[in-house]
Amino acid sequence: MNLDTNTLLIIAGALVLLVLAIILIARSSKQRVQVTQQDARPVAATTARAIDLAEGRGVADEGAAAAKDVAGEILGVEAHPIVSEASGPPDNLQQLKGVGPKLAAQLNAAGITRFDQLARLSANELALLDDRMGAFKGRLARDRVGDQAAYLARGDTDGFEAQFGKLGGTA
Incomplete structure (x- = not known):
């Protein structure tokens, strides 16, 4: 039997994805999720998230997500961006309690310029x-x-x- 280079690469790639899928399945079976009152906040339901929501819904999805993560690392790009694009003029993020000029600047650098962008983030996305x-x-x-x-x-x-006291910042 004579195997060419392309066939060997395809087999090697399939084996890598299989191993990654098995590792992810083993890891996800050990995870425990704890819901807190903070997780139950109201969120705009109609907006799609920038993060890949299919991740974690099956072996094929886990394999695809793992391949996306590896490709992101190899290419040096963000495989899972956290925030979606802003739609509209920027909000004054300093109106939020605990957000001053420096933290607002860091949020802006991360692509967050509006309250609705923050409101759409899940607890995991906020943690990231x-x-x-x-x-x-x-x-x-x-x-x-x-x-x-x-x-x-x-x-x-x-x-x-x-809930939080008088609105801070300037409008």
Whole structure:
């Protein structure tokens, strides 16, 4: 039997994907999910997320997600962007409690310019974003920035002020 180089590459690639799928399945069977009150915040349901929502729904999806992650690392690109594009003029993120000029600048650098972008993020996406905030790591979770943004994204300043106190920043 004579195998050419392309056939060997295809077989090797399939084996790598199979091994990655098995590892991911083994890892996901050990994960425990704990839902907190913070996870139950209202979110705009009609907006699609930039993150790959198919990930984790089966062996084929896990394999595809793993291949996407590996390709992202090899090519040096973001395989799973966290935030979607902003639609509309930027909001004053400093109105959120705990967000000053420097944290607002970091959020802007991460592509977040509007309250609705923050409000659409899941708890996991917020945690990933929080990990990227350098000196401000932990601030998004501690100050419940996602919850605050959800109120302001839907224009509920009364609800915001009842939950978090007087609205900060300038409009």
